[in-house]
Amino acid sequence: MAVSVSRAMSKGIVMTVPVLDELRPLQIAVSRLNPLSRHHYHHHSPFDLLPNCASSDSVSPADSVYTLEMCMTGLAREKASVFFKEQTGSAAEMTVNSGIRKILPNSEICDFDFEPCGYPMNSVEGPVVSTIHITPEDGFSYASFENAGYDLKAMNLNEMVMRVLVCFQPTEFSVVVHVDNASKSFEKGWFAFVCVSYIPF
Template structure:
């Protein structure tokens, strides 16, 4: 991609890489076995941008499976853009069954049927969808409408079912934040989900859009707001079904890595991130408070 951009004399303005927590971190190819390796890899290409490479792990230590990883680097402030990303686990079995090519009664489904039966086509009806099914199960799609882009990936197998949804480039004033999230949830009925809203430009209006979320049968177990370089903002929330939601309000924690330097919360002194603090198997992160 960088080579193609260079051929067109397109300078690199900004890069963002983000993901949730892998269910099977050890099964990932390098450099995705742990976030430290991903950050080192990305810095090789983007660490020289004006902001430097900025990486964060956000989440509640009581829920190691619900963490959000984000890397961001920019040469200059971005044009206004809003991105919404959802990670959903524990999909409802009936909802997940739609994404098997052959159902229990022997009916064979194609991607277009999955798109319609699941309700994915109703999330943003105006979007033009290009969908795919996999053997024996699984689904993905890409969709566009004007400047907006959306993508979904589904792994429906019981025991480790997962779905992700992302949309970027939409006009926040055209969509009610809660309504959009609920349309996605209706397709999968997960037992847990997280939602991350990243905002650049037009922040004052979008900040309200991305913060207030009433998810009906779900309770918010964690919320973090993180400032990003060049005026960006990330709002991360995780939810569980109300019968599983923990009592009280767990303390949200944020680990921010900027190159080899780290900041935690409101600490003034810069911190060093020690490589041996990374547990590859569970992808738990600890930052040892050592003065650089």
Template sequence: MAGFEGFEKRLELHFFDDDPTTTTTTTTSTFHYLGLRKLDFHQCINQTLQAVQCTVVSALGNSFFDAYVLSESSLFVYPTKIIIKTCGTTQLLKSIQPLIFYAQTHLGFTLTSCRYTRGSFIFPSSQPFPHTSFKDEVSYLEDTLPTALHNRKASIMPSKSSSHAWHVFTATTAACDSCACDSCEHVPCNRDYYCNQPYTLEICMTDLDPILARKFFRRLGDGSTGDSAGKEMTEFTGIDEINEEALICDFAFDPCGYSMNGMHGEWYSTIHVTPEDGYSYASFECVGSTNNGMEIDVAHVLRKVIQIFRPGTMSVSTTSGGGDVWRRVASAVESMGLKRRSFAMDEFPEAGSVVFQTFTAIRRKSA
């Protein structure tokens, strides 16, 4: 392979649990539902990551979820959902079978939805099966997922930049007609996912400003650990200013590269950087909601991200159950000197809508 594959594959799995005994009580009598967070790390999580071909390099947790920085991107474990995002030549989809198995046998959980997304690989010929093509990925997903997830759709959302096409696959059980989930006659669904879905922003950036990209290289012989070097990069680049209230777990790779997970209540954010010249890449992802007082300042977040990386090309995928977050995305990005080049929208059965936009820097002509 000519260089490291920065574009990530992202998998989001939601589960249902009808066993109330999986809760614990704190000294303040507040109930914290653990669910999937009870899975044994070495027996379940680590075994799953071995199948994917990556490892944990740093970890952090709070009252809502656990966040792991991986040798290739990130893993988030919530009580009823798991999100894995991996780059390089990892085999992400091979995590599905072990996760379904561990969730079912250890906790009695049932899978209710699956979402798989990715951009266009920089080095597609280097990807191993089942990531050899989107057709192969969809076939693998179709064969691997339980038949109860019968609402399925695969879509390639194009753009004017062939390097930023967006690939989406969703599969869900039947959702409730209303929030009266107790009377649902279908396979048990995840009330939070179907009835109070937040939005997710997935941002992919290429052709990073070379001067800014150099900030993600370690100093030769610095003698520091990946954790301490990561903390230094977080502060030096201004990443800690994207959300000053977030608790950050960061890691700097040797000789270059950077990953971080941010935790702000129940919401996560994550950044991954491959800074090498010729195939520089950075991603930023976060979630937000308009319903619970935890609304993020989309404009502020996007402007800070663009200031940190100054990409030549940028794509933003907005996944939601409705609303116009994508409009705020476009306004914020264009205010930073990038021009929208393409727009695509698609609906996915019982899984919300996806708006995919691409932007390129407006190059000033020399005098």
């Protein structure tokens, strides 16, 4: 990447999106989800270049890999306070005291705590991988959660979304599900299923 491009991208999302739009091949599809809100999710997809990744009604949902992404802002102060070292002694304690362990009860978790605050973790549960990153400072608190690889016959992702929301209690959040290869009918139903039934705190 050229120095001028990397400098532009370091100035934040306002500069980054136009730079990415200019660099991308014309065949790559771009979607801006949630156009009615001031919060946007820009999705750059190469699926037009990869015919075998296109949606097909002949593909079984069970054969697809789902990636769940959640972005949360305005974390509840009590919840965010756990991720300050002065409040909690170690990353392992943060994992338990925050409720993150309840989100992923059967995962092997590798966690870390920053000085004076902040928390990242990665976890593995068989073929499933998950990651969480937290910036807890009041006024611009943020948490992200992402996982991929669960068998939907054994895991209800809607319930997982609710566990994440209970853990952080954000004032605003977004949920996006990426499907590597799913039937069109199942894909539409899944997006509705994930986003329904949220009750604000």
